[in-house]
Amino acid sequence: MNSRVLTATTARILHQIARDPRTIGIVLVIPIVILTLLHFLFDQRQPLVSAIEAQMLVIFPIVIMFLLTAIAMVRERTSGTLERLMTTPINKADILFAYAAAFGALAAVQAAIAATFSYLVLGMQLDGPLWQLFLCAIVSAQLGVALGLLSSAISRSEFQAVQMFPVLVIPQLLLCGLFGPREHMAPWLTTLSDWLPMTYGIEAMQETLTHPAPTAHYWSSLGIVAAVVVALLALAAATLRRRTG
Numbered sequence: 001m002n003s004r005v006l007t008a009t010t011a012r013i014l015h016q017i018a019r020d021p022r023t024i025g026i027v028l029v030i031p032i033v034i035l036t037l038l039h040f041l042f043d044q045r046q047p048l049v050s051a052i053e054a055q056m057l058v059i060f061p062i063v064i065m066f067l068l069t070a071i072a073m074v075r076e077r078t079s080g081t082l083e084r085l086m087t088t089p090i091n092k093a094d095i096l097f098a099y100a101a102a103f104g105a106l107a108a109v110q111a112a113i114a115a116t117f118s119y120l121v122l123g124m125q126l127d128g129p130l131w132q133l134f135l136c137a138i139v140s141a142q143l144g145v146a147l148g149l150l151s152s153a154i155s156r157s158e159f160q161a162v163q164m165f166p167v168l169v170i171p172q173l174l175l176c177g178l179f180g181p182r183e184h185m186a187p188w189l190t191t192l193s194d195w196l197p198m199t200y201g202i203e204a205m206q207e208t209l210t211h212p213a214p215t216a217h218y219w220s221s222l223g224i225v226a227a228v229v230v231a232l233l234a235l236a237a238a239t240l241r242r243r244t245g
Contacts, residue, residue: 009098010105013072017106023068027106031060031114039122047209050125053118054209055178057133058201060114061107061141066169069103069148070161078157096153096237100145100229107141108134128208132218136208139225140201146232153236172198177206197228 017023035053042049115133118124126133151164175185175193182190182199193199204221211218 006094006098006101009094010101013098013102014105017102027064027068027110028113031056031064031110032117034060035114035118035122044123046125049122051206051209053122053124054126054133054205055202057111057115057118057137058140058198058205059173059178061111061137062144062147062172062198062201063169064110065103065107065141065144066148066151066165067162069099069145070151070155070164071158072103073099073149073152074155074158074161096149096233099149100142100233103145103148104138104142107145108138111137111141126209127212128210128214128218132208132214133205136201136204136222139204139222139229140198142229143197143201143225143232146229146236150232150236150239153239169198172196175199176202178202197225200224 035056038052038056039049042052111134115130115137119126119130119133147168148161151161151168155161155164175182175189175196176198177193182193185193200221204218204225207215207218207221
C-alpha cells in the first residue's frame with residue numbers, strides 16, 4: 001500500500017462524512033438515545049442494565065458501521081468514483097483500508113461518546129477501566145466496517161449490500177450470547193457461535209464488566225476479532241469488482 005495515497009483517500013472520505021449531518025446524527029446521537037431508552041426500559045436494575053448497555057456498545061458499532069460502510073462503498077462504485085480512482089496508481093487495498101481507517105475513526109468517536117455517556121450519565125457499573133470499554137467498542141466497530149466492505153465488494157447495488165445484513169450480521173446477533181448464555185444453547189449452536197467473531201467481542205466486553213484488569217481471555221478475544229477484521233479486508237480486496245454493471 002502507498003501511505004500517501006492511503007492518507008489522502010482517508011481524508012477525502014472523512015470530509016464527505018463531515019458534510020453529511022444525517023450520518024453524523026445516526027452515528028453519534030442514535031446510540032445515546034437507544035441506550036437511554038434501554039436504561040429506563042429495564043427500570044435501572046443493576047447489574048442487569050449495565051450488562052445490557054455494555055453489550056450494546058459492541059452491537060451498535062458493528063450494525064451501524066456495517067450499514068454505513070456497505071452503502072457508502074457501493075455508492076462510490078455506482079457513481080463512477082471508484083472507476084476513476086482505479087485508473088490512477090491507487091490499488092484496491094488502498095481504497096478498502098482507507099475506508100476502514102475513515103469509518104474506524106468515526107467509530108472511535110462513537111465508542112468514546114457512547115461509552116462515556118453510559119459510564120458518567122447512566123451510571124454503568126464495570127470492574128475494569130474505562131479504556132478497556134473503549135478498545136472493545138472500537139475493535140468491534142472495525143468488524144462492522146470489514147463486514148460492510150466485504151458486502152459491498154460482492155454487491156452490485158445498495159439494495160444488494162443491505163440484503164447481506166441478515167446473512168452476515170443477524171446470525172451473529174442471535175448466537176453471540178446477547179439473548180442468553182451460550183452454554184445454555186444446543187451444543188451444535190454453541191459450536192457454530194465459536195466460529196462467529198461477534199461472539200468474541202461480546203466475551204471481551206463481559207471480561208471488562210467482571211474483572212478489574214485486562215485478562216488473558218480479554219486480549220485473546222479481541223485478538224480473534226482483530227484477526228478476522230484483517231482477513232475480511234483481504235478477502236474484500238480480492239473480490240472487489242471494478243465494474244458494477
